[in-house]
Amino acid sequence: QSVLTQPPSASGTPGQKVTISCSGSSSNIGGNTVNWYQQLPGTAPKLLIYNNSRRPTGVPDRFSGSKSGTSASLAISGLQSEDEADYYCAAWDDSLNGWVFGGGTKLTVL
Amino acid sequence: EVQLVDSGGGLVQPGRSLRLSCAASGFTFGDYAMHWVRQAPGKGLEWVSGISWNSDSIDYADSVKGRFTISRDNANNSLYLQMNSLRAEDTALYYCGKDMFTMVRGAIRSWGQGTLVTVSS
Numbered sequence: 001q002s003v004l005t006q007p008p009s010a011s012g013t014p015g016q017k018v019t020i021s022c023s024g025s026s027s028n029i030g031g032n033t034v035n036w037y038q039q040l041p042g043t044a045p046k047l048l049i050y051n052n053s054r055r056p057t058g059v060p061d062r063f064s065g066s067k068s069g070t071s072a073s074l075a076i077s078g079l080q081s082e083d084e085a086d087y088y089c090a091a092w093d094d095s096l097n098g099w100v101f102g103g104g105t106k107l108t109v110l
Numbered sequence: 111e112v113q114l115v116d117s118g119g120g121l122v123q124p125g126r127s128l129r130l131s132c133a134a135s136g137f138t139f140g141d142y143a144m145h146w147v148r149q150a151p152g153k154g155l156e157w158v159s160g161i162s163w164n165s166d167s168i169d170y171a172d173s174v175k176g177r178f179t180i181s182r183d184n185a186n187n188s189l190y191l192q193m194n195s196l197r198a199e200d201t202a203l204y205y206c207g208k209d210m211f212t213m214v215r216g217a218i219r220s221w222g223q224g225t226l227v228t229v230s231s
Contacts, residue, residue, distance in 0.1 A: 032215070035217040035218075037218075039155075045155060045205070045218075045221055046221070047210075047218060047219050050210065050216070050217035056210075056219060086154075088154065088155050090155075096171075097169055098157055098169050098171050099145075099157035101154060101155045103154050
């Protein structure tokens with residue numbers, strides 16, 4: 001059971017916009033920033049969004065993040081087949097004094 | 111180009127120890143916090159431990175506290191994870207990660223390729 005809650009799966013067709021949610025509590029998302037990671041099959045994770053909504057250099061602007069209260073979301077617009085991957089949210093937890101991850105959302109591009 | 115090369119994994123019996131290493135290159139290692147994150151087969155990501163740029167701040171997940179020790183050698187651009195009293199539930203692919211900042215509360219910007227630890231009799 002993960003501290004942060006994500007839907008186990010999401011799907012969309014090419015060109016569509018998909019949103020993945022991440023729910024936490026006041027000790028993690030509510031008081032700290034959220035990061036999002038993309039993990040393509042068989043590869044190491046990649047940082048997609050940090051500090052709730054900032055994109056590292058090289059990440060397309062099709063990916064965007066937002067946070068409100070104790071929840072965060074990742075939006076992917078103009079969905080492409082290469083976006084098929086697992087997506088994880090993460091936040092620092094002040095009670096646990098460590099990083100917590102969501103359980104991951106498997107995105108399927110139909 | 112940032113490179114992180116994880117090594118030291120293998121098959122180990124329950125209760126035994128193992129030491130993982132991460133060799134870093136392509137950046138000023140001593141300027142950044144570092145992390146270990148693991149992923150059990152077919153499961154999600156679990157943060158294991160983080161260490162600040164100067165080793166002054168170290169944190170562990172509750173699941174490994176008291177058994178694992180993170181350390182770094184800035185002179186040799188290396189990160190380590192000493193794992194003692196290993197359990198079957200420690201079986202996972204272990205990734206070394208470079209933070210974006212000096213402290214461990216940033217974000218893991220770069221990742222190693224992972225080293226597999228299997229705990230089994």
